[in-house]
Amino acid sequence: MKNYQAIYVDGRWRTPRQKTVLEVENPATQEVMGTVPLSSAGDVAEAVRAARRGFDTWSRTPVTERLGYLSRLRDALTARHEELAHTIVAEVGAPISFARTVQAGAPLALVTSYLDLLPEFDFTERLGGSEVIKEPLGVVGAITPWNYPLFQAVAKVVPALAAGCTVVLKPAEAAPLSAYLLAEALVDAGLPRGVFNLVPGSGRGAGEALVTHPGVDVISFTGSTRTGRRVAELASGTVKRVVSELGGKSPSIVLPDADLPHAVAATVASAFANSGQTCTAWTRLLVHTSQYDEAVDLAAKTADNCVVGDPMSEQTTMGPLISHEQRQRVRSYIAEGMSDGARLVTGGPEAPTGLDTGYYVQPTVFADVRPDMSIARQEIFGPVLCILPYTDEEDAVRIANDSIYGLSGAVWSAAPERAAAIARRIHAGQIQINGTQIDLLAPFGGCKQSGNGRELGRYGLEEFLQTKAVHA
Missing domain, CATH: 3.40.309.10 (Aldehyde Dehydrogenase; Chain A, domain 2)
Structure with a gap:
């Protein structure tokens, strides 16, 4: 049993405002194999405020320093590889061989891809007499699915951090446990306060509070097309950027x-x-x-x-x-x-x-x-x-x-x-x-009702950047 009682906000583990917990079921045994707290709208608001404070410093952190944090994250995830694989087997039902190679292995390769990409990425360029600057957008609300819980979290959190953004992560209700191991790895990496925050909870509770919060600049969502429509609708109230990866056939x-x-x-x-x-x-x-x-x-x-x-x-x-x-x-x-x-x-x-x-x-x-x-x-x-x-x-x-x-x-x-x-x-x-x-x-x-925006590589990084032209 993995029974988590805290959420991670502003660089510390703390007790959420409400006492309700979410039971996580092992789909192979139909037995409860863990619990996590359900974050309230107030918990989400506190996490967003922490991320906003953390953004002021993190957005100005040199790329070389951000690379150091991501390198330590990879080391921390590597040390937890077997634990991550077993956790995902228990909460998702993926076969252990698949969990080792894909569910827990691919996220490590993904972190490595950004360690290779970031030093070569041009955050500024000259166009005629003007300078074009790509700046971090701000606070990212990351909402992840249950089918590939760790990979999807890493695919959002790592490029957002690499871009200089701060993150509030809301993992899927059915499979939130691997997100706790990711949070522990980020703590081991030594991230500054407020840069990463974890608020497990329901979609209608924590998820909607995150999508509608005016302090969130970007929503990165992966899930069903039906839920993606709801996310886009709610996010439009504050004209947020929405990156969505939805269904397929x-x-x-x-x-x-x-x-x-x-x-x-x-x-x-x-x-x-x-x-x-x-x-x-x-x-x-x-x-x-x-x-x-x-x-x-x-x-x-x-x-x-x-x-x-x-x-x-x-x-x-x-x-x-x-x-x-x-x-x-x-x-x-x-x-x-x-x-x-x-x-x-x-x-x-x-x-x-x-x-x-x-x-x-x-x-x-x-x-x-x-x-x-x-x-x-x-x-x-x-x-x-x-x-x-x-x-x-x-x-x-x-x-x-x-x-x-x-x-x-x-x-x-x-x-x-x-x-x-x-x-x-x-x-x-x-x-x-x-x-x-x-x-x-x-x-x-994807395109059509499979969503919009892109993840992975340079394209995934650019979803968390905004473009500014300086004419001099």
């Missing part, structure tokens, strides 16, 4: 000349990673009609090889969903797909055999999916893959773009230039060709 287009087995296996892996609770998951597999039946068989076999079970087992490849509510949501979409006429190839709404405890869902593959079906249009956020046929490249692009979302996608072809031509036509913020790994220095974000 990403296509994976397999061209006829591609390595079909490899493309299908990689798409299934993407759709089922983190139990399908990944905004960038390739959940729509688009295959040419001539290869459709073969692709369906390959996807079914790959799905059937998933090992669903105890996330602490090294053999497990898929753990539970985050909560009872999320499991019910996914099950309802599976049932809806079946009633709409999609062909259930493998999986289904029933619990996996022998897993009556825990919020488990079977890895599910649907074939004969029409683009107008709900399962092809809505972000399910569970291990559900839809396979759709296309007749030619124009048809594939049309189906891929027929979505309110535009976050991610993939194109597969033996001719990379052919794949790149298709990638340019897909309305999304990020496309991977033939499974190429994501570069942490490249911009990440």
Whole structure:
């Protein structure tokens, strides 16, 4: 059990104003595995005031000094790597191997990327007779999701600090414990008072108080499109900058000349990673009609090889969903797909055999999916893959773009230039060709109802800067 009783405000751990606590459930055992306090609007206001005071000094701290703090943060996170992995397994249900490499490992790589980037970043430039200065915006309100709790926190906190901003972090209610370990690491790094503040709480309580506070200059939000609309609406009252990364329904287009087995296996892996609770998951597999039946068989076999079970087992490849509510949501979409006429190839709404405890869902593959079906249009956020046929490249692009979302996608072809031509036509913020790994220095974000703004690398840093022209 991890029972936290304090919030972190103005460089110290202190008792929140109210006594209410939030219980954190282990989704594999359905047992309470930790508690955190629920911050009130007053706690948030105090954190924002502390961040505002801290900004006056932190914004003028030389880049070399900020680099020193971030370097010590990386060391502190490295020392906590195994504890972070185990904590995320317990609060999210991610398999331990995935937690080590992705959930706890990727944040370390992200910190390193900013340590490499920051010394080379130009905060000033000359344009004619004028000087253009990029200055820190101010206080950042960071609101993070539960599916990748540490990575998303680091992706907001680190570039904000690197830019010279101060931060108030509100982690997700379902998975707030890794944020405490991040806070402890930042304390070890020796950050000055007020530069980082942690206020766990509910979305309607602490979250809305943070979004509406006039002392907050930027809101960086990752979560559902529905909540993102609410955040944008509330933030507009004080004309804050809002950086949002929201939902997705990403296509994976397999061209006829591609390595079909490899493309299908990689798409299934993407759709089922983190139990399908990944905004960038390739959940729509688009295959040419001539290869459709073969692709369906390959996807079914790959799905059937998933090992669903105890996330602490090294053999497990898929753990539970985050909560009872999320499991019910996914099950309802599976049932809806079946009633709409999609062909259930493998999986289904029933619990996996022998897993009556825990919020488990079977890895599910649907074939004969029409683009107008709900399962092809809505972000399910569970291990559900839809396979759709296309007749030619124009048809594939049309189906891929027929979505309110535009976050991610993939194109597969033996001719990379052919794949790149298709990638340019897909309305999304990020496309991977033939499974190429994501570069942490490249911009990440979406278009349409997948959000706006960018994270990672130089683009993520610039979201926390404002541009000033000095004419002399």
